[in-house]
Amino acid sequence: MMVEIVQNKAVTTSRQVSEYFEREHKHVLDSIKDIISSLGVAENSADLFIKTTYIHEQNKQQYPEYIMNRDGFSL
Numbered sequence: 001m002m003v004e005i006v007q008n009k010a011v012t013t014s015r016q017v018s019e020y021f022e023r024e025h026k027h028v029l030d031s032i033k034d035i036i037s038s039l040g041v042a043e044n045s046a047d048l049f050i051k052t053t054y055i056h057e058q059n060k061q062q063y064p065e066y067i068m069n070r071d072g073f074s075l
Helices: 014-020 025-039 042-046 070-074
Strands: 004-006 009-013 049-055 062-069
Touching: 009 014, 009 070, 014 025, 014 062, 025 049, 025 062, 062 070
Parallel strands: none
Antiparallel strands: 004 009, 009 062, 049 062
C-alpha cells in the first residue's frame, strides 16, 4: 500500500516510495535530504517530512526513513 491514513492525514514513507518506484531506499533518502536542505528553513520541512526509523526484518537493525504527507511526496 502506497498511502496510509494517520491522524486523518494521507501519508507515505520513504520506503514505500522506494518500493513503488523501484529505487534504492538510500537514493530516496538522499533526494529527501536535498529537498529539505533546499527549503532552507527546517520549520518549512517539518510539516512535509518527519524523520523516523524502522527495524529491518532480516538483520533486526534500525535504519532511518521519512514519513511524508502529500505535499512532501509531491516535491
